[in-house]
Amino acid sequence: INEVANGNFKSKVKVTSKLRYFNTMATSFNKMLDELNSNEILKVDFINNFSHEFKTPINSIQGFAKHMKNSDLSDEMRNEYIDIIICESQRLTALANNVLNLSKVEHQAILNNKVNFNISEQIREVIILLYEKCIEKNIEIIFDAEELFYIGDKELIKQVWINLLDNALKFCYENTPIQIKISEKQNKLHISFSNYGDILSEMDRKHIFDKFYLSNSTGNGLGLTIAKKIIMLHKGNIYLSDKHKDKIIFEIFLPIKP
Numbered sequence: 084i085n086e087v088a089n090g091n092f093k094s095k096v097k098v099t100s101k102l103r104y105f106n107t108m109a110t111s112f113n114k115m116l117d118e119l120n121s122n123e124i125l126k127v128d129f130i131n132n133f134s135h136e137f138k139t140p141i142n143s144i145q146g147f148a149k150h151m152k153n154s155d156l157s158d159e160m161r162n163e164y165i166d167i168i169i170c171e172s173q174r175l176t177a178l179a180n181n182v183l184n185l186s187k188v189e190h191q192a193i194l195n196n197k198v199n200f201n202i203s204e205q206i207r208e209v210i211i212l213l214y215e216k217c218i219e220k221n222i223e224i225i226f227d228a229e230e231l232f233y234i235g236d237k238e239l240i241k242q243v244w245i246n247l248l249d250n251a252l253k254f255c256y257e258n259t260p261i262q263i264k265i266s267e268k269q270n271k272l273h274i275s276f277s278n279y280g281d282i283l284s285e286m287d288r289k290h291i292f293d294k295f296y297l298s299n300s301t302g303n304g305l306g307l308t309i310a311k312k313i314i315m316l317h318k319g320n321i322y323l324s325d326k327h328k329d330k331i332i333f334e335i336f337l338p339i340k341p
Contacts, residue, residue: 140171246306251278277332
């Protein structure tokens with residue numbers, strides 16, 4: 084007990100009593116210790132990954148800023164370094180925003196800002212918001228849906244569409260379409276985001292919604308985690324579909340009355 088009080092959750096309680104009550108209590112106590120130890124490991128992993136993700140762009144910015152002090156640097160190289168610094172600064176900002184968003188939804192249990200809004204129109208707004216990224220890879224967004232309405236936290240739901248579309252744009256092949264569908268079935272909204280990209284491994288599929296998990300070096304591994312947390316807050320579900328081998332498809336189901 085003293086070891087547990089000092090933070091050693093790997094320790095176990097051993098009961099040699101013949102009384103069933105004490106054995107049951109010991110088993111429950113040890114199960115609690117396993118959960119605490121698992122949470123402690125997750126916390127350490129989160130801090131390590133968090134530190135690494137922040138440190139990488141900061142080091143990059145510092146390095147290229149130092150190079151720019153070189154008086155012999157050509158205008159072309161200087162502009163290239165400036166672009167890299169801007170890009171890394173944006174990555175740092177995105178990471179900070181994602182961490183704040185994750186912290187917000189992880190500590191939220193009740194939706195206090197539910198309103199009735201046009202969810203189809205909201206998705207169109209997100210497409211316009213990320214239009215510049217579409218141009219960069221010559222991506223066509225296919226979205227033709229009837230006007231559907233939903234009662235939920237409008238800003239949180241918008242963040243889901245931003246994260247899913249941004250994820251699709253990162254991992255899709257150039258010159259290919261991204262298709263977004265929305266329909267109403269059995270008192271639920273069914274939304275899907277699909278794109279053509281590299282086939283995900285079983286490991287990727289298993290951990291795709293985990294904090295800081297990356298299937299490659301792109302992104303910061305928080306966007307899908309945040310999306311899932313928000314959907315769960317709305318009593319919905321989000322899945323990585325395995326229906327099509329040549330596409331990456333995320334499917335979302337939202338109850339009409341969350």
